[in-house]
Amino acid sequence: MTPAGESRAEGPPLGHAHVEVVSVRLAFGERRVFDGLSCRFSPAKVSVILGASGVGKSTLLRLIGGLLRPDYGDVWIGEQEISRLPERQLQRARRRLGMMFQGGALLDSMTVFDNVALPLREHTKLREREIADRVHAQFEAVGLKRVDALLPGQLSGGMKKRAALARAMITDPEILLIDEPFSGLDPLAVRLIEALLVGVNRTKGLTMILTNHHIGSTIRMADEVVFLVDGASIHGTVKEIRESIDPRIQRFLEAAGTGPTLEEAS
Amino acid sequence: MLDFVRTVGWRSVDNVYGLGGIASFGSRLVFETLAPPYRLRRVIDEIYNTGVLSLAIVCASGTAVGLVLGLQGYNTLVRFGAERSMGAVVGLSLVRELGPVLTALLVTGRAGSAVAAEIGAMVATEQLDGLRMMAVDPIDFVTQPKAFALFASMPLLSALFIVSGLFGGYLVGVGLLGIDGGTYVSSLENNIDFRNDVLGSILKSAVFGALVGLIATWRGYTAAPNSAGVSRATTGAVVQASVATLMFDYAITALWGVGV
Numbered sequence: 001m002t003p004a005g006e007s008r009a010e011g012p013p014l015g016h017a018h019v020e021v022v023s024v025r026l027a028f029g030e031r032r033v034f035d036g037l038s039c040r041f042s043p044a045k046v047s048v049i050l051g052a053s054g055v056g057k058s059t060l061l062r063l064i065g066g067l068l069r070p071d072y073g074d075v076w077i078g079e080q081e082i083s084r085l086p087e088r089q090l091q092r093a094r095r096r097l098g099m100m101f102q103g104g105a106l107l108d109s110m111t112v113f114d115n116v117a118l119p120l121r122e123h124t125k126l127r128e129r130e131i132a133d134r135v136h137a138q139f140e141a142v143g144l145k146r147v148d149a150l151l152p153g154q155l156s157g158g159m160k161k162r163a164a165l166a167r168a169m170i171t172d173p174e175i176l177l178i179d180e181p182f183s184g185l186d187p188l189a190v191r192l193i194e195a196l197l198v199g200v201n202r203t204k205g206l207t208m209i210l211t212n213h214h215i216g217s218t219i220r221m222a223d224e225v226v227f228l229v230d231g232a233s234i235h236g237t238v239k240e241i242r243e244s245i246d247p248r249i250q251r252f253l254e255a256a257g258t259g260p261t262l263e264e265a266s
Numbered sequence: 267m268l269d270f271v272r273t274v275g276w277r278s279v280d281n282v283y284g285l286g287g288i289a290s291f292g293s294r295l296v297f298e299t300l301a302p303p304y305r306l307r308r309v310i311d312e313i314y315n316t317g318v319l320s321l322a323i324v325c326a327s328g329t330a331v332g333l334v335l336g337l338q339g340y341n342t343l344v345r346f347g348a349e350r351s352m353g354a355v356v357g358l359s360l361v362r363e364l365g366p367v368l369t370a371l372l373v374t375g376r377a378g379s380a381v382a383a384e385i386g387a388m389v390a391t392e393q394l395d396g397l398r399m400m401a402v403d404p405i406d407f408v409t410q411p412k413a414f415a416l417f418a419s420m421p422l423l424s425a426l427f428i429v430s431g432l433f434g435g436y437l438v439g440v441g442l443l444g445i446d447g448g449t450y451v452s453s454l455e456n457n458i459d460f461r462n463d464v465l466g467s468i469l470k471s472a473v474f475g476a477l478v479g480l481i482a483t484w485r486g487y488t489a490a491p492n493s494a495g496v497s498r499a500t501t502g503a504v505v506q507a508s509v510a511t512l513m514f515d516y517a518i519t520a521l522w523g524v525g526v
Contacts, residue, residue, distance in 0.1 A: 107388075
């Protein structure tokens with residue numbers, strides 16, 4: 001298990017990290033979220049960003065997606081540093097990424113089919129027939145049926161997450177960012193989405209980075225864990241995190257163990 | 267004293283920053299309008315939402331304004347024995363001033379507020395971020411068609427307002443007060459100049475359309491991502507677009523002289 005990495009303000013990432021955050025500082029007004037945060041995410045692995053509410057899990061995901069820019073520090077996607085790219089170039093860099101938002105972020109004025117077809121219509125020259133085939137294949141992969149003409153508002157929470165996952169994956173991204181995939185779901189739906197995500201990771205070999213405060217699913221899914229605490233990160237495997245003697249991690253795991261997620265964890 | 271100066275200073279900086287933001291946003295809107303891809307389908311949908319769905323309110327309001335203008339105009343003109351000029355009074359008031367201005371205020375209330383609220387809600391529910399993550403520019407995909415639709419439909423709605431108003435004036439003048447129909451129409455025809463009056467009216471409504479489109483989309487786009495932010499964006503869009511319409515109305519009238 002390694003504590004927050006050392007600063008490395010210049011040069012491309014070392015080793016095999018697919019995504020690397022280096023010495024990032026970020027504040028919203030007076031509130032400092034990250035103060036020299038460094039962490040890395042390995043290729044083709046399921047990495048879970050764990051931490052208490054408000055510690056900056058979703059913020060870190062948004063930094064990786066280029067939706068936020070750090071006050072200081074670098075964010076590397078492969079060989080490309082994205083935090084200072086102009087918007088047009090950032091847009092091109094984002095084609096390597098897919099993101100599933102906590103609430104789905106589906107366009108509520110468009111049908112589910114049109115939502116999932118949108119990236120293909122925008123970025124490819126595929127004909128409508130081919131687009132329909134790919135969208136339906138994606139629906140099948142995430143277990144959605146007969147949702148073409150429905151609006152996002154007509155879907156249940158679990159279906160919305162699956163539709164969002166289908167949209168995030170339709171362009172076959174290298175890296176999938178997933179914000180709280182299990183929030184608001186019942187235990188059965190949690191298991192279903194969990195199996196779906198692990199299946200996608202294993203079959204497509206994409207790098208998956210997800211935020212989660214659900215200990216049970218983290219233990220079952222994660223290849224590596226980035227634990228956020230006090231604006232910095234602690235990196236390790238699930239086993240390392242569980243066996244950690246760091247009191248901050250222990251406190252978090254103990255609190256999670258006494259909460260409703262205990263049943264899932266055990 | 268120092269605090270006062272500091273507050274004024276920061277507010278000035280904020281205002282300049284805000285103006286810079288809206289200017290940059292406006293230039294992006296113009297660029298996205300001119301540069302491909304041209305989103306004709308989305309523009310048509312938005313023209314339906316902002317223009318076609320405003321038809322009823324614009325026609326009803328135009329007719330009501332024409333009825334009132336007819337009554338008020340007749341009461342004034344009859345004192346000077348000039349009631350035969352009623353068509354000109356109703357027509358010139360509507361074409362030069364009331365048509366473009368009142369249409370802009372009505373469209374701001376009906377469509378401008380809806381545009382700001384819709385975009386603000388999209389910000390609050392991360393839909394614009396969702397587009398960004400799909401490498402789709404939300405200014406190009408969401409705001410440009412809405413702003414362009416407001417710009418394009420405003421002159422047409424204004425023309426419709428004016429026609430409804432003329433009809434309202436005709437109803438009162440000819441139907442109620444007994445003025446000859448031919449006199450009403452010929453007075454209208456003889457006194458309204460195409461270049462000064464009609465073109466000026468179209469210019470005004472096009473400028474108002476651009477203003478309402480810009481302000482409504484900007485307020486929605488920069489809304490804070492929560493329900494209070496959406497509410498503030500909607501109210502701000504209506505207030506700012508209305509005030510801007512009235513101020514630009516004065517500026518255009520002054521710049522183009524009394525002919526406009």
